[in-house]
Amino acid sequence: DAGVIQSPRHEVTEMGQEVTLRCKPISGHNSLFWYRQTMMRGLELLIYFNNNVPIDDSGMPEDRFSAKMPNASFSTLKIQPSEPRDSAVYFCASSSGVLTEAFFGQGTRLTVV
Amino acid sequence: DQQVKQNSPSLSVQEGRISILNCDYTNSMFDYFLWYKKYPAEGPTFLISISSIKDKNEDGRFTVFLNKSAKHLSLHIVPSQPGDSAVYFCAARVTGGGNKLTFGTGTQLKVEL
Numbered sequence: 001d002a003g004v005i006q007s008p009r010h011e012v013t014e015m016g017q018e019v020t021l022r023c024k025p026i027s028g029h030n031s032l033f034w035y036r037q038t039m040m041r042g043l044e045l046l047i048y049f050n051n052n053v054p055i056d057d058s059g060m061p062e063d064r065f066s067a068k069m070p071n072a073s074f075s076t077l078k079i080q081p082s083e084p085r086d087s088a089v090y091f092c093a094s095s096s097g098v099l100t101e102a103f104f105g106q107g108t109r110l111t112v113v
Numbered sequence: 114d115q116q117v118k119q120n121s122p123s124l125s126v127q128e129g130r131i132s133i134l135n136c137d138y139t140n141s142m143f144d145y146f147l148w149y150k151k152y153p154a155e156g157p158t159f160l161i162s163i164s165s166i167k168d169k170n171e172d173g174r175f176t177v178f179l180n181k182s183a184k185h186l187s188l189h190i191v192p193s194q195p196g197d198s199a200v201y202f203c204a205a206r207v208t209g210g211g212n213k214l215t216f217g218t219g220t221q222l223k224v225e226l
Contacts, residue, residue, distance in 0.1 A: 004156070031212050041115070042218035043157070043202060056213055091156055095212050101147060102212060104156030 002026070004105035006092050012111045018080040021108045024073055025094030033102055034067055034077050035091040043091070049075065082112045116140045117205050119217035126224050132190040134220050136203030139184065143205035147214065148177060148188050151200045160201075161188070193224045 005024040013019050025032050033048040047057040049069045057067070064083070069075040079086055089109050093102040118137045126132045136146075144165040149157035163170040163177045163186070170177050176189045190197055203217040 033212070033214075035216075040218070042119075043204075043216035045213055045215070048213060093156070097212075100212070101159040101162065102214065104149075104158070106154065106156050 004092055004094050004103055006090075006105035006108050008108060009106065010109045010111075012113065013082055015083055015112055016081045017112075018078065019082045019086075019110060019112075021077040021090050021092075021110070023075045023077070023092030023105060025075070025092070026096075026103055027073065029094035029096045029103075030072070031095045031097065031102070032069060032075050033093040033095075034075070035093065035104075037089040037091060037107070046077070079110075082110075084112045087111050114139075115218070116143075117203055117215050117217040119201075119203055119220050121220050122218070123221040123223070126193045126222065128195060128224055128226050129192045132188075132193045132197065132222055132224065134188040134190075134201050134203075134222065136186045136188075136217055137184060138186075138205050140205070140207070140215075141184070142207045143215075144208050145206045146177070146179060146186050147204045147206070148175075149202040149204060149216075151202060151219070157202055190222075193222075195224050195226060198222055198224045 007022045034046040035043045037043050046059045047067045052069045067077045089107045091107045093104040095102040147162040148160040150160045151157040161175050179186045200219045200221050202219045204214040
């Protein structure tokens with residue numbers, strides 16, 4: 001079974017550039033989550049979707065961050081413009097229901113220079 | 114404001130001994146707790162969970178204990194094996210709050226030969 005697929009695995013970009021991270025959840029899962037991992041704060045939930053609808057985006061740090069889920073098999077997290085402090089590992093996760101454990105992708109390591 | 118805290122960033126244990134990883138939380142509304150394990154360059158994977166109506170849950174070598182009055186949970190691994198070396202994240206959820214997980218900052222476990 002294919003797990004949660006994220007692309008790219010690594011992204012290096014210059015400050016001010018737009019960055020788009022992509023996620024394909026596990027087929028049949030109806031909840032999707034975007035997390036950011038940093039040393040200081042661990043894993044922070046940025047936003048989550050249920051049935052393609054954003055439910056809670058209170059973790060999105062600034063207006064520079066936006067996320068979309070146009071269909072059940074694809075989601076994007078966009079940062080525009082990017083800043084060095086956005087450097088982190090971004091994880092996408094999906095689950096088959098609101099009360100089941102989430103399965104994580106391998107993450108995208110973002111470096112903004 | 115870190116609602117889930119893992120105060121030990123690292124732990125070193127000898128193979129065959131018990132590993133005890135600790136987690137504290139501040140939000141009394143949390144009623145479901147999970148542990149995730151993460152290897153380098155991979156996403157976190159679900160390990161074990163416990164509902165607030167229980168005080169212990171066991172799965173093979175892994176046992177999670179919950180002390181609600183102290184707002185404290187711990188993960189026991191016995192016997193510890195070198196393959197258990199990983200970062201362990203504690204997470205908590207409020208039922209009715211969707212599947213929004215609040216994670217701690219993680220504890221790096223190293224099991225030495």
